[in-house]
Amino acid sequence: MTLYALSGKIKITESLGQILVDFEFIEKFTPMYLEAARLTVLIGAAGIVLAAAVGLLCALVKYYRVPVARQIVSAYIELSRNTPLIVQLFFLYFGLPKAGIRLSSEVCGIIGLAFLGGSYMAESFLGGLTSVGKIQLESAESLGLRRHQVMNLIVIPQAGAVAAPAVCANVIFLLKETSVFSAVSLADLMYVAKDLIGMYYNTGEALLMLVVAYLALILPISVIFAILERRLRRGRS
Amino acid sequence: MPETEHIIDINGLVKRFNGTAVIDGIDLSVSKGEVVVLIGPSGCGKSTLLRCINGLEPIDAGTVTLHGEPVVHNSRNLYKIRQKIGMVFQSYDLFPHLTVLKNIMLAPMKVQKRSKEEIRAEALKLLERVGLSDKAESFPSELSGGQKQRVAICRSLIMNPEIMLLDEITAALDPEMVHEVLDVVLDLAKNGTTMLIVTHEMAFAKAAADRIVFIDGGVIVEESEPDEFFTAPKTERAKKFLKTFTYSR
Numbered sequence: 001m002t003l004y005a006l007s008g009k010i011k012i013t014e015s016l017g018q019i020l021v022d023f024e025f026i027e028k029f030t031p032m033y034l035e036a037a038r039l040t041v042l043i044g045a046a047g048i049v050l051a052a053a054v055g056l057l058c059a060l061v062k063y064y065r066v067p068v069a070r071q072i073v074s075a076y077i078e079l080s081r082n083t084p085l086i087v088q089l090f091f092l093y094f095g096l097p098k099a100g101i102r103l104s105s106e107v108c109g110i111i112g113l114a115f116l117g118g119s120y121m122a123e124s125f126l127g128g129l130t131s132v133g134k135i136q137l138e139s140a141e142s143l144g145l146r147r148h149q150v151m152n153l154i155v156i157p158q159a160g161a162v163a164a165p166a167v168c169a170n171v172i173f174l175l176k177e178t179s180v181f182s183a184v185s186l187a188d189l190m191y192v193a194k195d196l197i198g199m200y201y202n203t204g205e206a207l208l209m210l211v212v213a214y215l216a217l218i219l220p221i222s223v224i225f226a227i228l229e230r231r232l233r234r235g236r237s
Numbered sequence: 238m239p240e241t242e243h244i245i246d247i248n249g250l251v252k253r254f255n256g257t258a259v260i261d262g263i264d265l266s267v268s269k270g271e272v273v274v275l276i277g278p279s280g281c282g283k284s285t286l287l288r289c290i291n292g293l294e295p296i297d298a299g300t301v302t303l304h305g306e307p308v309v310h311n312s313r314n315l316y317k318i319r320q321k322i323g324m325v326f327q328s329y330d331l332f333p334h335l336t337v338l339k340n341i342m343l344a345p346m347k348v349q350k351r352s353k354e355e356i357r358a359e360a361l362k363l364l365e366r367v368g369l370s371d372k373a374e375s376f377p378s379e380l381s382g383g384q385k386q387r388v389a390i391c392r393s394l395i396m397n398p399e400i401m402l403l404d405e406i407t408a409a410l411d412p413e414m415v416h417e418v419l420d421v422v423l424d425l426a427k428n429g430t431t432m433l434i435v436t437h438e439m440a441f442a443k444a445a446a447d448r449i450v451f452i453d454g455g456v457i458v459e460e461s462e463p464d465e466f467f468t469a470p471k472t473e474r475a476k477k478f479l480k481t482f483t484y485s486r
C-alpha cells in the first residue's frame with residue numbers, strides 16, 4: 001500500500017529514466033519530522049517505562065495471589081488486552097472530560113500506552129516468574145535464604161532471562177502503537193505526515209519520510225534486543 | 238544430660254493432605270552422628286516426613302524440634318533453623334543461572350555472611366572431596382545428573398548443618414551414576430555426619446545405616462539395626478516389602 005502511494009507521487013523524467021524525489025520538500029520538513037520523532041520517543045519511552053512498572057506490579061499481585069487485588073488485575077488485563085489503543089485513547093481524551101477530568105494529549109498518550117502495555121508486560125513478567133519451579137524456591141529456602149533473598153537471588157535472575165524476549169517484543173510493539181497518538185491531536189510522526197499530505201499533497205515524500213523515521217527509531221532497538229537475547233541465551237546453556 | 242544428644246525429635250507427628258493422614262502419628266529421634274535410613278513403599282509418606290522436618294509443610298498435630306527448638310512452617314525464625322538442616326532433593330535442583338562454585342557459595346555468603354575467601358577455599362575443598370574440582374566454573378546444565386547431585390550435597394554441607402536430609406537423591410539417576418553419589422554419602426556417614434536418608438537402594442542402606450526405619454501407611458512399622466532388618470525382619474509387612482526387592486534382582 002505504501003509503495004503504491006509512493007509510486008503515485010514519484011516523478012519519473014522520461015529522458016533519463018531517473019527517479020526524482022522532491023528533495024527540497026524533504027529538506028524543508030525534516031526538522032518537523034525530527035521534532036515529531038522526539039515527541040514520539042519521549043511519550044513512547046515514558047509510556048513504556050510506566051507500562052513496565054504497571055506490569056511488574058500486576059505480575060507480582062498475581063504471582064503472590066494477593067486476594068482482591070488479584071481479581072482487579074485480571075479484570076484490568078482483560079480490558080486492556082481486548083480493546084484497541086485508539087479506543088483507550090479516545091476514552092481518556094474525549095470521555096474523561098465529560099467527567100470533569102481534562103488531560104493533555106501528551107498525558108493521554110503516556111497513560112494510554114501504559115494502560116495498554118501494562119497488561120502485556122504483566123503477562124510477560126508473570127510468565128518469567130512462574131517459569132521458576134517450586135523446587136528452586138524450596139532448595140533456596142532450605143539453605144536458609146529469606147523470602148526476599150530467594151526472590152532477588154534465585155527467582156528474579158531466572159525469571160528475567162525467561163521474560164526478556166517477551167518484554168523486548170512488547171517494547172517494539174508499544175513503540176509501533178504510538179502511531180495512533182495523532183488521533184488525540186498529539187503532534188507525533190503520523191500526525192506530521194498526515195498534516196503535510198493534507199497541506200502540500202506531497203504524499204510520496206511525506207510517507208517516505210514517515211517510513212524512514214519509524215525505521216530509524218525502531219530498527220536499532222530491534223537489533224540491540226536481538227543481540228542481547230543471543231548473549232543471554234549463550235550465557236545460560 | 239542424656240547420654241546421646243538428640244538433633245531431631247519428632248513427637249506424634251500427623252500430616253494430612255485433603256483430610257487423609259499421610260503421616261499418622263510418628264515418633265522419631267535422630268542423635269548426633271547417627272545415620273538413619275527411612276525405607277518404605279512408594280507413597281507411604283517418606284518425602285512428606287522429610288519436608289515436615291524442614292518446615293516445608295505445615296503439620297496437623299505433634300511437634301518437630303531441632304535441638305529443642307520447634308520447626309514451624311512459615312514461622313518467623315524458620316530460616317535460622319533451616320541453616321542447620323541440609324536438604325538434598327531427588328530432582329536436580331541446582332540454581333541454573335549460577336556456576337557450580339557460586340551455587341555452593343551463595344548461602345554461606347548471603348545467609349551466614351562469612352568471608353568470601355574462606356568460603357571459596359572451603360567450597361573448593363568440598364568439590365575436591367566429591368571429585369569435582371574441575372567443574373567449579375561450569376554451569377549446572379553442563380553437568381551429568383550424578384555430578385549435579387554431588388554439587389547439591391556440597392551446597393548443603395558448606396553450611397555445616399547439624400543434620401542432612403537426603404530424599405532419594407539417586408532415584409532419578411542412571412544406574413552408572415548412582416554409585417558415585419552413594420560413595421560420597423557413605424563417606425559422609427563414616428565420618429560422623431548426622432543424616433536422615435530416604436532411599437530405595439537396599440545395599441546402600443545396609444552399608445550406611447546405623448538404624449533402619451520402615452514406614453508404611455504413615456506409621457513406623459519397624460525400627461531396627463540394618464543387619465537385623467535385612468536378615469530377620471520382625472514384621473510381615475517388612476518381609477513383604479523386602480521381597481519385592483529380592484525378586485527384582
Ligand SMILES: Nc1ncnc2c1ncn2[C@@H]1O[C@H](COP(=O)(O)OP(=O)(O)OP(=O)(O)O)[C@@H](O)[C@H]1O
Nearest residue numbers: 254255259277278279280281282283284285286405
Ligand atoms: N502436596 C500434596 N498434596 C496432596 N497430596 C500429597 C501432596 N504431597 C504428597 N501427597 C500424597 O501423600 C502421600 C505420600 O507422599 P510422599 O511423597 O511423602 O511419599 P513417598 O513415601 O516419598 O513416596 P515415593 O517413594 O514415591 O517418593 C502420597 O499418597 C501423595 O500422593
Ligand SMILES: [Mg+2]
Nearest residue numbers: 283284285405
Ligand atoms: Mg518421595
